[in-house]
Amino acid sequence: MQFKDLNLHPSILKAVEEEGYTTPTPIQEQAVPLVLMGRDVLGCAQTGTGKTAAFAMPILHQLEQRNLSGPRKISALILTPTRELAIQIDDSFKTYGKYLKVRTLVIFGGVGQQPQVDALRRGTDVLIATPGRLLDLVNQRLLDLGHISLFVLDEADRMLDMGFIHDVRKVLQLLPNKRQNLFFSATMAPDIQHLADAILIRPVKVEVTPVSSTAEMIDQCVYFVDKANKNALFLSIVEGINAPSMLVFTRTKYGADRLARFLVKNGMKAEAIHGDKSQNNRQRSLKAFKDKTIRFLVATDIAARGIDIEEMEMVINYEIPNIPETYVHRIGRTGRAGRSGKAISLCDFEEKAYLKDIEKIIHQKVPVIDNHPYPMEIFEVIKKEKTPRPTSDRNKSIAPKQREGTALPSAKKGKSSWFRKRKA
Ligand code: AMP
Numbered sequence: 001m002q003f004k005d006l007n008l009h010p011s012i013l014k015a016v017e018e019e020g021y022t023t024p025t026p027i028q029e030q031a032v033p034l035v036l037m038g039r040d041v042l043g044c045a046q047t048g049t050g051k052t053a054a055f056a057m058p059i060l061h062q063l064e065q066r067n068l069s070g071p072r073k074i075s076a077l078i079l080t081p082t083r084e085l086a087i088q089i090d091d092s093f094k095t096y097g098k099y100l101k102v103r104t105l106v107i108f109g110g111v112g113q114q115p116q117v118d119a120l121r122r123g124t125d126v127l128i129a130t131p132g133r134l135l136d137l138v139n140q141r142l143l144d145l146g147h148i149s150l151f152v153l154d155e156a157d158r159m160l161d162m163g164f165i166h167d168v169r170k171v172l173q174l175l176p177n178k179r180q181n182l183f184f185s186a187t188m189a190p191d192i193q194h195l196a197d198a199i200l201i202r203p204v205k206v207e208v209t210p211v212s213s214t215a216e217m218i219d220q221c222v223y224f225v226d227k228a229n230k231n232a233l234f235l236s237i238v239e240g241i242n243a244p245s246m247l248v249f250t251r252t253k254y255g256a257d258r259l260a261r262f263l264v265k266n267g268m269k270a271e272a273i274h275g276d277k278s279q280n281n282r283q284r285s286l287k288a289f290k291d292k293t294i295r296f297l298v299a300t301d302i303a304a305r306g307i308d309i310e311e312m313e314m315v316i317n318y319e320i321p322n323i324p325e326t327y328v329h330r331i332g333r334t335g336r337a338g339r340s341g342k343a344i345s346l347c348d349f350e351e352k353a354y355l356k357d358i359e360k361i362i363h364q365k366v367p368v369i370d371n372h373p374y375p376m377e378i379f380e381v382i383k384k385e386k387t388p389r390p391t392s393d394r395n396k397s398i399a400p401k402q403r404e405g406t407a408l409p410s411a412k413k414g415k416s417s418w419f420r421k422r423k424a
Pocket residue numbers: 020021022023024025028046047048049050051052053308310336337
């Protein structure tokens with residue numbers, strides 16, 4: 001299928017062509033005709049599938065057909081959980097709509113509201129918003145949702161994860177009953193299905209690449225390493241790679257800061273992004289990363305959600321996520337819109353259980369790199385002898401065995417049990 005087969009406005013096709021897109025992605029092929037027909041759509045698709053364009057293009061098309069002269073009233077509302085996603089969706093609307101009369105505006109929290117209020121006064125056809133700021137402005141009577149005929153709930157699963165369900169319900173109460181609804185979520189757990197049922201009317205379900213098959217396109221590997229050696233191994237790995245930029249994931253904000261600091265200390269250009277950083281700070285880091293002024297962007301999962309970084313060759317999981325789907329989301333950043341990439345994971349002893357869960361959902365074993373300078377040196381507690389001898393005696397005679405040339409970091413003197421080396 002070609003873009004021209006989607007019957008979109010020629011100005012949208014022109015903009016899409018300029019973006020260098022040659023063919024629609026599967027979600028675009030399926031969703032665009034349905035949206036143009038005015039149907040409610042339940043889209044099961046994750047970031048990276050081209051889902052933003054799948055709703056942005058037909059919404060722009062529909063709005064362009066209307067009489068867009070005079071004062072603008074908000075006709076389409078896109079609700080999305082994070083500021084980064086909101087900005088990215090706005091960028092997409094502006095890109096595909098650059099030759100149209102349709103106006104787009106984005107509002108989100110964490111920044112002063114006055115410029116957004118001023119922009120709202122000038123009028124817009126499409127409003128992209130995060131729930132908190134949207135409700136703030138509605139409560140101050142600075143925003144009227146009474147003319148919305150198109151409503152998109154983007155990343156519904158994240159919206160629930162991030163605790164926005166009440167806000168979403170409040171927004172829904174403010175919308176006119178007669179409207180077209182599009183609902184996108186990467187997963188369809190029962191509570192998400194429940195929310196979809198409450199919003200959509202006779203929807204058509206559109207589903208693309210289940211999470212597990214996304215992982216098949218990506219070249220993955222894992223290094224088993226002790227926690228204490230992760231930094232050193234990380235350095236040795238990245239020194240041997242000539243990728244200009246790498247997205248690195250940690251589980252915690254503290255971990256992201258610590259790793260970024262370590263990299264900087266070792267002469268690397270790195271910055272961390274996470275929820276405790278200001279919006280301006282995050283945007284600066286993201287821009288520096290996109291411009292390739294820094295090589296490493298160390299991110300927590302929440303902060304990384306929705307950041308759109310093109311041509312990501314490589315992601316590194318400095319820490320393994322405890323939710324297996326998160327792993328797929330992380331590595332999916334390398335294999336966007338048909339491109340394939342590489343994902344390296346560093347796994348310590350405690351994270352092995354997480355890796356097992358991941359391998360279950362991706363239906364494959366992640367290949368292990370054995371040959372590296374910091375192999376795992378974990379010691380396994382062996383059951384105490386049945387009749388324990390006096391402590392003094394045990395300390396004297398039962399010392400941990402040491403393999404040639406290796407330290408025994410966790411074997412402490414005087415411990416009541418002893419340790420045996422175990423290969424990862
Ligand atoms: P999304 O799933 O909306 O986050 O889109 C993922 C990435 O794919 C974005 O960087 C888009 O610019 C890009 N993209 C969207 N549609 C296409 C397409 N038809 N061909 C190539 N790239 C696309």
